[in-house]
Amino acid sequence: MKYYELDTPALLIDNEIMTENCRLMQKYADKYNVALRPHSKTHKMSRLARMQEEMGAKGIAVAKVGEAEVMAANGLRDIFIANEIVGDIKLNRIKKLSETVNISFGLDSIAQAEMVERVFEGSKRPAHVLIEIEVGEERSGVIDKEDYIALLKHLKGCNNIYLKGIFSHDGNSYAAESIEACREIHLRSQERTLKFAKIAYEMGFELETVSIGSTPSMLHDFPILDGVTEIRPGTYILMDASQASVIGSLERCAASVLTTVISLPTPERVITDVGAKGITAQTRSKGITATKGLGLIKGWPEVSIFDVFDEHAIIYNKEFHDALKVGDKVEIIPNHICPVVNLHETAYLISNGEVVEEIPVDCRGKLK
Template sequence: MKVQDLATPSLLINREIMMENIKRMQAYANRYQVALRPHTKTHKSPRLAKLQEEAGAKGITVAKVGEAEVMAENGLTDIFIANEIVGEDKLNRIKKLAETIDISFGVDSIEQCEMIEKVFSDSEKAAQVLIEIEVGENRSGVIEEADYIRLVNYIMDCSHVNLKGIFSHDGHTYKAKDLEECRELYNIAQTRTLHFAKLAKDLGAQLDTVSIGSTPPLMHDFGVMEGVTELRIGTYILMDVSQGNAIGTYDRCAATVLTTVISKPTHERVITDVGAKGLTMQSRSQGICATTGLGYIKNSDGVYINQVFDEHAIIYNEKFRNEVSIGDKVEIIPNHICPVCNLYDYAYLVSGDEVVEDIPILGRGKLQ
């Protein structure tokens, strides 16, 4: 099938750009002799996760138990859930997965570990956990050293919980005002993570994994500090407008949304058939990843989506309006690709103007 024959809106992935992105990041990890564990919340597809593993990734990262289950059902056997998993139902599902695959997940409190110890009390395998360290994003993760020390000591006293390592996410680098600040925030985050790793080792804990990750710093050669064992990064495989802005080009953006021009009601307004339900309303307001509008028209001269309704994208650009006709199809590079992938049942892998493969997004909607 030709790309232009697809019904719209459709999610497209350029095969050559995606494979080059995969190879580039794997080469980066190899150069610094650290493992690469891609975060598959970006694409939610076992097919693409396997391509990443075939290129050399150690295993994969997911965000939710449901995503882990889908990946395991489709042959992925080394999975880290980079999130605090709370509740007996979800912990029992992890315990079931642990019978057949290597699975670990995040913790940041003794209360959570008490639940884990209870659920895994009748399991042949101890729960494998990594403590999350807050490094500046102001999200989850341990902040105070005293709390961390208590948590490490508690886990070491557990019979059914094993401390595999620690992890952090320097997501605040997205808001860095320039690359130098991005580098500084990244280095501070690494230093803090390694400090907490040393604290654990001083307490007698044997950490297998010290995991870091966020896309903006790792798109530049800022290096990896000694002691870090793993890079956890997601968006690099497909990229998007925000990441393209951070590196100064959209040439590495593999994913686009194909949409049809359905109306030109004024001398400057263009309407296409994808709205918030196929593109989201996400934008980034500051820093190196700041975006304009709600999506960028690929290969255009600065044409952006100005507004979206549920099923309509609105563009105000007289020049663009005069260049397109009703029925024309154009491609939009999303501002943030991760939630966009979660809106589609399939992505179409394309090469040139040919559709070469349908990629099921089997992790779509797996939020529990």
Template sequence: MNYQDIDTPALLIDETVLNRNLEYMSAYAKNKNVKLRPHTKTHKMPYLAMKQRDHGATGITVAKVGEAEIMAVYGLKDIFIANQIVGKQKLERIKKLAEQINICFGVDSIHHIEEIDEVFEGADKKAQVLIEIEVGEERSGIIEEIDYKLLLNSIRASKNVELKGIFSHDGHTYKAVDKDDCYDLFMTATTRTLHFANIARDMDFDIETVSIGSTPPFMFGFDIPEGVTEIRPGTYILMDGSQSNAINSYDHSAASVLTTVISKPTDERVITDVGAKGLTAQSRSKGLTATEGFGKIKEYDGVYVYGVFDEHAIIYNRAFNQSVNIGDKVRIIPNHICPVSNLYHKAYLINNDEVVKEIDIAAQGKLQ
């Protein structure tokens, strides 16, 4: 059927643009001689994860244990949870997954090592961990070298934990002022990551993996310093308003939300049937990824969602108002695709305006 026949709100994915994005990142990783381990929290769809694997990904990244469990059910066998895992319940689930697939996860504290060591006692193989290095995002990760060395010694003393490598996330590149600033932030973060890898090597640790991530630097095609072994871009596969603003083009925007015009109360106000529950209320306010409003109307230049209620999008644009009728359907490019994917049970893959596949968002809501 034509995508215009889909009931709304609905998440759409343009197959042509999707494939172009997949091919771009695959070629980029190959050209830079690094492994590709995409972050599937962007889409939460095993179908897309398998397409990423088919386009050269050596494994995938997830954010939560529940996502890893779903991806494993669908045949993904090499998974990294780029997050600190705390709590014996979650660690027991990882221990069980480790019996079937290659799985590793993040740590940044001696507390993590002690808890993992206890849970993995008696396991067939040691827990595989990567230490997270904080590189400027001001989130989780090791900051001080002394704490890092103490953590390394804790791993050395552990019976059931094995250090596979280190990782970092330069998410603050989303707030870069321009391309040059993005490059400086990227290089500073990557240099710091490599420095910590060398500290571990100086302490006689075999660092197999040095993993870095976030989409903006890779969309710009920056060179990757020697010593980095893998990259973890997420948003690149579907893109969104903020990423499109960064590269000054919506040509890579594969995802959109289909919505119906349900009211035109004034000659400039238009109401559609998707709100915060289907679009989120997210925006970006700083740097090259800064967004206007709460989503861009795909079919109309310069038309944005002014505001959202739970179930309503509010648009103020006189020309747009005169161009659409109640009952018409338009597409909205979300500001941030990752949380939007988590709001839908399925997505519709379209090609030349025709629906070619319904894709189950199997990891939707897997937050534990």
């Protein structure tokens, strides 16, 4: 089947572009002699996670326990949940997973460590954790050196927790004002992460893993400092309009949403059959990832989505309008592909205009 014969809305993935994106990131990791652990929250498909491992990735990262369970059930055996996991229900699920796969997760407080220690009592395998270091994103992670040292001291007294390493996420790179500013964020976040790693070494911990990552800071061959062992970019596999802004080109955007023109009600207005429930209502308005509107139209670089309702995209452009008729199909390149994938049950792998595979988004909706 030709891809434009698909019913819409439909999530499309260009196989050749996606494969090249994976090759380039693996080449980057290999150049700096670090492991690549792709964050699979971008694509949420065990099929693509296995492909990334086949191309050289060490394992995968996920965001939620539910994603880890799906990935483990589909053959992935080295999984890091790059998030703080809190609560007996979730920790017991990890405890069960640890019986069959190599699984680790994020930690950033003594209160959380106390929960983990209690739940993993009697487990054949201790909980494998990585302490998260806050490096400027202003999200989770240890901020103060004193709190970090206190947490390390607490872990020394734990019998059911193994400190595998530390990790950080320079998500503030998305809002960097320039490529050079992004480079500085990338380097400063590594320096801070390595500073905290040094403290752990000095306190007698042997860290297996020092993990960093975000896609914008890994698209321009910025250096990876000695002591970092692993990178965790995610969006690079599919890219999107905001990542295209980082490199100044849409050519590496592997994913798009096919949509049908359902109305041309004015001389400028175009309505298509996908809205917030298929492409989200996310914007990118700051820094190197800034984009125009709510998504771009493939093949029409100056045309963007003006607004969305739940099931409608609204576009205003007379030239675009005049080139279309009701029933035509166009492709939208989303601003942020990660939440878009989560809205679709399947993705269609495309090669040379043909649908070659329908891939279930098997981690879709796994929010717990």
